[in-house]
Amino acid sequence: MDYTILILALPLLSFLVLALAGMKMPHRVAGAIGTLSLGAVAVLSYLTAFSYFTAERTAEGTYPTLTPWNIDWLPFTQQLHIDMGIMLDPISVMMLIVISTVSLMVHIYSFGYMKGEKGFQRYYAFLSLFTFSMLGLVVATNIFQMYVFWELVGVSSYLLIGFYYTKPEAILASKKAFIVTRFADLGFLIGILIYGYYMQTFTFTPSEEQLMKAGMVLPWALGLMFVGGAGKSAMFPLHIWLPDAMEGPTPVSALIHAATMVVAGVYLVARMFPLFIGFAPSVLHWVAYIGAFTAFYAASVACAQSDIKRVLAFSTISQIGFMMVALGVCTSMNPHEGGLGYMAGMFHLFTHAMFKALLFLGAGCIIHAVHSNEMETMGGLHKYMPITHITFLIACLAIAGIPPFSGFFSKDEILTACFQFSPVIGWVMTIIAGMTAFYMFRLYYCIFWGKENKELHAAHVPHESPLNMTFPLMFLAAVTLIAGFIPFGHFVSANGESYDIHLDIQVAATSIVVALIAIGLATWMYAREKQPVAEMLARRYSGLHRAAYKRFYMDEVWMFVTKRIIFRCISTPLAWFDRHVIDQFMNFMAWCTQAFGVTVQPAQSGRIQTYTMWFLGGIILLTLVLLLF
């Protein structure tokens, strides 16, 4: 499997080429370079997955963990060293497929979406950089490599959100995303340092002896690492950056803020899963509670948003909450007794990546057609954009959990795992699943049916997108149709054991019924030209509606905390100290240095006699120092 290095090398190379020489290329060539290299990466990823999953299993019946490539990058001691390499195990191989597929689709789609944009080459360069970083993150052989690529992912996300750098909102959003995730990453870094300091290793699988050394601090380390994961995966209350990140180009949202980067936190928890289960089960359950609350919060906010990308953003946050819950409710490594959630979470990650990318790309087509993100400019679009309409519907059905679409299967596994853990969580998650179905179909009806904005559509007739934009939609829709039938349990499970997924009829029936009721409600409220019920509700509970629309004032809370408390009580005194004490001290030092320099300058007289004198004097002085001390 030596060729796996190419999976990392090709996007990096394409980034370098596009970044260094891109501006001189025509748009088409730059795009082709990026897309072709990504195509090669996708092929290689499929090849890797195929040969990995068809290769022989180990004696215990699990898939082996392979490291086809690894270098010792920074050795500190014999045990403590930072490596850079490629590790293949079931979840990293799965992530390779997810990332390369979605990224390839986004590359193709962007040909149409970004056509004629200024900075087209830059866009493709950043896409390559992002793909490289994300791939490096998932194949990391150790936690430190993961961190390095984690930060790279953050940087490329920053660059892509702020792609329209002349738009002030985009700049603010990119800064917000970077600062919030960086702030969370501080936790991750501290976690890593504790991990490395106490265990003297950065590997994911420390030995018994190293684990003994860590002892009580391991839960802290894992908890802090989760803070970093919560930042990237937009868990409450660190979710505030994701809705704003929608200021970036829509394909970017599909790639980064739906399918790949935002699930990095989930992937991190899955990566450290054996340690969580073994040494910090209570931390793991906290992950579940945070995930569940986030899922609920985001779902309720999504019900009241009017910008279609914001709805999708909150839906993403909510779905990531589902994945976190799935991982968090695990109590053992055995998939038959309390370990089901691991598989379920990974399965949902996979299916969600596909249908959420589809939703975002579909939203991109719609925005492309009506030149706005607001629902009021839409309505009745099904006449104009048949392909977008059908594929969008498929994705909505999938996320709502209607069989036979992929989302049903993975969500059903998550709910089953939740019910095994505690009925309360199970019911809560089922209700949130119902809310999901509701707000997704509200979105669907408001875009494609409902009240049409005839005035606007007459002035500018919406049109279906070109093939390079609709092809990714159709491809992802096809994946969404069939992905549910992948025997996922054969590939990924907590202890590596291969087993058949079976549906829990009771759970499945309940969730279908709930979903159908929610869809029916959405149809009743939003499908028609006039929407009296929705308006009436919004009027009667205007406080709640406003609060949900304003995301329950979380941004305001953060602004209050930062502006009023942190800036005023901590930063201002610090700034004063910095300006008056530290800077002045530095200025004093600089003044001393200058003055000293001017004073001693005459010693460098240019006369050789003086030089010799200094020479001799120096020798005598040194000798005296040595003799006397």
Added chain:
Amino acid sequence: MQAEISLAVILIIILLADLILKAPHHKALQTLTCTLMVVQLILNLVPVNQELFGGMYNSTTMASVVKTILTAGTLLVFMQSGRWLSGEDTRHKAGEFYLLTLSTLLGMYFMVSAGSFILFYVGLELASIPMVCLIAFDKYRHHSAEAGAKFILSSMFSSALMLYGLSLVYGTCGTTYFADLPQALTGTPLQLMAMVFFFAGLGFKLSLVPFHMWTPDAYQGAPTPVSGYLSVISKGAAAFALMNILLKVFTPMTEEWGLMLSVTIVLTITIANVFAILQQDLKRFMAYSSISQAGYILLAVLAGSEQGMTALVYYIVVYIVANLAVFGVIGAVEQQTNGRVDREAYNGLYQTNPKLSFVMTLALFSLAGIPPFAGFFSKFFVFASAFHTGYWLVVFLALVNTIISLYYYLLIVKAMYITPNEHPVPAFRSSALMRTSLVVCLIGIVLLGICSGVYQWIDKF
């Protein structure tokens, strides 16, 4: 011994070529010399450990690595000197430049692989005397001639003192062989004095304070490629030789030379920084910069450990690429502007020559020790090794000085990028070899630090 022999053969080939080839032959000579240097590099790529002549010559594998590094640095200098050597007044003596430089290089070879003070001294002189001719190469330029005179006088003075010190060593121990000296040395006051004298001799070559006074004058007066050569190759060899001898010979007096080095390091770095801030002339400025860099190199010597040895050699490598990049740019601009080397000439350089400014900036960043460039890592290893041995106060003072150094390195960057200038140096294109050498330096600056393999490779010896 094969490195020395092959270098001597190359010397003879160039001497003959200089005689045989028809003038003007400066271009052909440059190509020939560079090719031969590449051959020399390839021939000596595998480090060897060899002892000859009853211990008179003792080349460890580390010394062998150092020789390869010095050769590579010299090759870079040769690549950068083409434009200067094709001038009206220099083209007829291009051969001499290569010959003299290679003679000094041969001297340094002997310096680093000597097994006795006798051979060491011969090597040192071989490395010094041709250097005078090099510094005074543009002898009709007043500055160059003056610099040559100053250098030869100071050099003679320091050699005499050093020889005096060595004679004291021989007088008290009865031997000059490195292998036998540690048993004979006891650390009497006389021997202490001998050590200081010896140290002053090498301190002259390394331009440590207070033996540094000749440096700014010599760097300013000498042709730019020679200044570059003087600042990196000559220093690298001297630093390695110093560490080698202090470790091997003056082992019984470790505590004493630790104190001696501590004092010198603090003085060197501080004084050099203080002077560097006031300089307007870039070559003079680089002279002070190189003095302070020598102080940092000495930190590795101070560590006196295996780790310190590795850090020293690594520092030399990194220092060579960064400093030669700076001197390359200075040389290129100098050739273009009829010899302007003041800082004002660089105002607004970025507008007209962005690539050159970029190289210069990265090189200065590396010299200042800004991560992620190589200079940061080399400084880090040097500091770490000295810290491990327990000289934390010296390390702290050196750290404070790095902050000061940042200021004056950035002054040049500021001049290139920020300071407005209505008539910046017009855009120009340097010779192919010059560009190649700058690219090599750039790659070195960027990659030497990130690829940890380099440090580990040196660490093996």
